[in-house]
Amino acid sequence: MTKENLYEPFSVVYKTLDACAKHEHQHTFFELVYIISGTGTQCINKSTFQYHAGHMFLITPEDCHSLEIATTTSFFFLRFNDIYLKNNGLPAEHIHRLEYVLQNANHRPGCILKNQTDKLLVAPVVDAIIREYETRDVHNHEMVQQLVNTLIVVVARNIAKYLPEQISLGRDEKAMDILQYIQGNIYDPEKLRAGHISNIFGISEAYLGRFFKKHANETMQQYVTNYKTKLIEHRLQFSEKRISEIAGEFGFADESHFNKFFKKQKGHSPKAYRNMIRA
Numbered sequence: 653m654t655k656e657n658l659y660e661p662f663s664v665v666y667k668t669l670d671a672c673a674k675h676e677h678q679h680t681f682f683e684l685v686y687i688i689s690g691t692g693t694q695c696i697n698k699s700t701f702q703y704h705a706g707h708m709f710l711i712t713p714e715d716c717h718s719l720e721i722a723t724t725t726s727f728f729f730l731r732f733n734d735i736y737l738k739n740n741g742l743p744a745e746h747i748h749r750l751e752y753v754l755q756n757a758n759h760r761p762g763c764i765l766k767n768q769t770d771k772l773l774v775a776p777v778v779d780a781i782i783r784e785y786e787t788r789d790v791h792n793h794e795m796v797q798q799l800v801n802t803l804i805v806v807v808a809r810n811i812a813k814y815l816p817e818q819i820s821l822g823r824d825e826k827a828m829d830i831l832q833y834i835q836g837n838i839y840d841p842e843k844l845r846a847g848h849i850s851n852i853f854g855i856s857e858a859y860l861g862r863f864f865k866k867h868a869n870e871t872m873q874q875y876v877t878n879y880k881t882k883l884i885e886h887r888l889q890f891s892e893k894r895i896s897e898i899a900g901e902f903g904f905a906d907e908s909h910f911n912k913f914f915k916k917q918k919g920h921s922p923k924a925y926r927n928m929i930r931a
Contacts, residue, residue, distance in 0.1 A: 655680065655869035659882030661739070662732035662800055666782050669725055676718045680831055680868060681733040682754060683711040684807060686778050690725025694718075706771060707763040710807060712754065713828055728778050730803060735835045737804070754808060766810050777803050793890045826853060827867035834876060838883065841903040844876055881917045888926040895922050 658681035676695075685694070686708045694703050695718045696711065703709075711717045737754075765771045781799045784792055830853055837843040849872075850857040864872040880902060887898045899910035914922045 658731050659878045661736035664785050665729040676716055680713050681731055684730040685709045686728040688726035691723045692721040701762045708765050710764050734832050770806050889929050
């Protein structure tokens with residue numbers, strides 16, 4: 653079974669498919685799937701449900717998920733991780749509750765939108781996110797972020813109403829803790845050393861690599877590199893920080909080392925990439 657990772661705080665994908673190319677797979681992040689139009693079957697952890705327009709599903713880390721399309725379907729996918737919840741404008745006093753609700757969603761088959769009023773709210777919010785993503789107007793990023801926050805809170809509210817009092821988690825807690833540790837310390841290279849992480853989580857350094865690859869489907873170094881690269885891409889596209897400032901933010905010794913790292917991953921220097929992506 654394939655496992656997918658997310659290398660940025662959140663991503664939005666809008667696509668129309670006649671047949672689903674993805675069979676059973678898992679994520680290390682949250683994914684909201686909204687059906688704009690079409691019909692088919694969704695499967696989460698071996699439970700199936702017939703979907704149609706207006707349905708929304710939440711896929712949490714480590715869930716087994718697949719889609720079977722019956723008629724041409726337009727999907728909206730919103731992917732995000734714990735770091736997005738903590739660092740992107742959600743009210744601080746609600747974050748811990750929000751994380752708990754999303755992580756512990758009780759995955760019965762079916763649409764997670766139980767409140768009819770919220771169902772009517774979600775459709776225009778999804779439309780607005782897609783429109784902002786496509787037009788790339790001024791203050792586009794801030795607009796998308798606020799709309800994404802609204803969508804997450806609406807979903808969490810619907811889940812909280814039906815959350816069971818006791819929940820048995822079926823995922824490997826230590827693997828998820830290591831992923832979240834890496835995401836939370838991505839700006840501090842010293843804390844991302846294998847020896848340091850093995851001490852934090854009580855795993856021998858020799859076993860840590862095998863353990864991480866088993867659960868993330870890539871080496872820890874690959875994950876750190878990919879995650880850091882996506883964050884740097886985000887800075888280059890949406891911030892006005894100088895190249896030297898971004899290099900310092902991510903703990904590079906100097907701008908030269910930063911340039912070599914980024915060019916190796918993307919084939920362009922940070923400056924050339926920024927000019928290209930903004931053109």
